[in-house]
Amino acid sequence: MRKVAILGSTGSIGVNALNVIRELPGRFRVVGLAAHSNSALVAEQAREFGAEVVTMFEDAASARLKKDLVGGARHAPSGVEGLCELASHPGVDVVLTSVVGGVGFAPLLAAIRAGKTVALANKEPMVMAGAQFMREAERWGARIVPVDSEPSAIFQCVQGLNPDPKAVAPLKTIRRVLLTASGGAFGSYEGDLADVTPAQAMNHPTWKMGKKITIDCATLMNKGFELIEIMNLFGLKREQVEIVIHPQSIFHSGVEFSDGSVLAQMGLPDMKLPIQYGLTFPERATRVIEPLDLVKIGTLDFKRPDFTRFPCLSLACEAARKGGGMPAVLSAADEVAVEAFIARAIRFTDIPRVVEKTMAAYTVSGGLPSFQEVVEIDAWARAKAKEHLR
Numbered sequence: 384m385r386k387v388a389i390l391g392s393t394g395s396i397g398v399n400a401l402n403v404i405r406e407l408p409g410r411f412r413v414v415g416l417a418a419h420s421n422s423a424l425v426a427e428q429a430r431e432f433g434a435e436v437v438t439m440f441e442d443a444a445s446a447r448l449k450k451d452l453v454g455g456a457r458h459a460p461s462g463v464e465g466l467c468e469l470a471s472h473p474g475v476d477v478v479l480t481s482v483v484g485g486v487g488f489a490p491l492l493a494a495i496r497a498g499k500t501v502a503l504a505n506k507e508p509m510v511m512a513g514a515q516f517m518r519e520a521e522r523w524g525a526r527i528v529p530v531d532s533e534p535s536a537i538f539q540c541v542q543g544l545n546p547d548p549k550a551v552a553p554l555k556t557i558r559r560v561l562l563t564a565s566g567g568a569f570g571s572y573e574g575d576l577a578d579v580t581p582a583q584a585m586n587h588p589t590w591k592m593g594k595k596i597t598i599d600c601a602t603l604m605n606k607g608f609e610l611i612e613i614m615n616l617f618g619l620k621r622e623q624v625e626i627v628i629h630p631q632s633i634f635h636s637g638v639e640f641s642d643g644s645v646l647a648q649m650g651l652p653d654m655k656l657p658i659q660y661g662l663t664f665p666e667r668a669t670r671v672i673e674p675l676d677l678v679k680i681g682t683l684d685f686k687r688p689d690f691t692r693f694p695c696l697s698l699a700c701e702a703a704r705k706g707g708g709m710p711a712v713l714s715a716a717d718e719v720a721v722e723a724f725i726a727r728a729i730r731f732t733d734i735p736r737v738v739e740k741t742m743a744a745y746t747v748s749g750g751l752p753s754f755q756e757v758v759e760i761d762a763w764a765r766a767k768a769k770e771h772l773r
C-alpha cells in the first residue's frame with residue numbers, strides 16, 4: 384500500500400488523483416489532504432478516504448473544516464506551515480504536489496528534504512528553481528516524477544530504456560526532445576487577441592484543467608514553463624528542445640536519441656494516466672483510462688508555434704537562456720498578470736507586456752540563486768509586476 388498526501392486535493396489534478404485511487408482499490412492509502420478554501424470538499428474527501436491529516440491554507444476555511452470534520456483526522460496548521468507538514472509527514476511515501484503557483488515552492492522543498500517521492504504536477508516551483516530542486520533531491524535521496532502530461536511522456540520514454548529508476552545513461556543519449564503543445568484556446572483563432580475574454584481563454588479544446596494553467600495554455604506560457612521544467616528535469620539545453628503544436632493532444636511528447644530513433648508516449652488527453660504513473664512509479668498498474676483508438680482519431684497534425692502572436696513563449700525561451708533568477712521572475716510576473724486578466728483588470732495581450740517589463744527590470748547576476756534568494760526574487764518580481772499593472 385503506497386501512502387499518499389495530496390496538496391491541492393480539490394483541484395482538477397487533486398480530484399482526478401482521488402478518482403485514480405478510487406479505481407485502483409488496495410493500492411493506496413490517503414494519509415493527507417490539503418487545499419486552499421474548499422473545506423466542504425476536503426471534509427467529504429477525508430471521510431471517504433479516511434485521511435489521517437488535513438489542512439486548509441486559509442484560516443477561515445481551516446476553522447470551517449474543524450467544525451465539519453470532527454474526530455478521525457488531525458488538523459495541521461493553516462498556511463504554508465500545514466502544507467510543509469503534510470509534505471514531510473513521516474507516514475507518507477508519495478507527495479502529489481497539485482497546488483497552483485509559487486505557493487508550492489516551500490512544500491516541494493520540504494518533501495524533497497524528507498526524501499519523499501514527489502509526483503510533481505505543480506510546475507511553477509520547477510520553473511523558479513528546477514536545477515536547485517534536482518540537486519537537492521539527489522542530496523536527500525528524493526525522487527521527482529513529473530505528472531504534467533508532456534514531461535511525464537518524456538520521463539516515460541527515458542524510463543522505458545532502462546529498468547533501473549536511477550539510471551542516467553539514457554539521458555546522455557538524448558539528442559533532442561519533441562515537446563508538444565495543443566495550442567490552447569486560441570490555437571486556430573484568427574481574431575484580435577486583444578479583445579478576447581477570460582471565458583474564451585478558458586475554453587481549452589482538449590484538456591479540462593484549473594483556471595491558471597488554462598490561461599497559461601492560451602498564451603503558450605504553459606509550454607514555456609514546460610520547456611524550463613524539462614530542461615531542469617532532464618539536464619537539457621534550450622536548443623535540444625523543439626516545441627511543436629499538435630492540436631489533437633495524442634502525441635504527448637517524444638525523445639530523439641543519438642542514433643535518430645524517436646520514442647513517443649501517446650494516449651488520449653486524460654490526466655488520469657500521468658497522475659496514475661506518478662503515483663505508481665516505477666510500476667505500471669491496471670488501465671483506468673479509455674484505450675487509444677488511432678483509427679478513430681484518424682489524423683495527427685503538427686506545426687511550428689507562432690512566437691510573434693504568442694510572445695509569452697519567446698519570453699519563456701529568453702528566461703530559459705538567461706537562467707539564474709530570470710525563470711523565477713517569469714513565473715511570478717505571469718502569476719500576477721494572469722490573476723489580473725481573470726479579474727478583467729488587464730487584456731489578454733497585456734499578460735506578455737507585464738511579464739516583459741518585469742523581466743526587463745531584472746538583471747541576472749552570478750550563478751544559480753539559493754532557495755532563499757529565489758524566494759526574494761519571487762517577492763520582488765510580484766511587486767514589480769503589480770507596479771506595471773498599475
Ligand SMILES: NC(=O)c1ccc[n+]([C@@H]2O[C@H](COP(=O)([O-])OP(=O)(O)OC[C@H]3O[C@@H](n4cnc5c(N)ncnc54)[C@H](OP(=O)(O)O)[C@@H]3O)[C@@H](O)[C@H]2O)c1
Nearest residue numbers: 391393394395396418419420421440482504505506592593
Ligand atoms: N489540471 C491539469 O490538467 C494540469 C496538468 C498539468 C499540470 N498541472 C499543474 O498542476 C497544478 C494544479 O493545477 P490544477 O489545474 O489542478 O489547478 P486547480 O484546479 O485550480 O486546483 C488548484 C488546487 O490547489 C489548491 N490551492 C490553491 N492555492 C492553494 C494554497 N495557497 N494552499 C493550498 N492549496 C491551494 C486549490 O484549493 P481550493 O479548491 O480550496 O481553492 C485546489 O485544490 C498547477 O501548477 C498546474 O500548472 C495541472
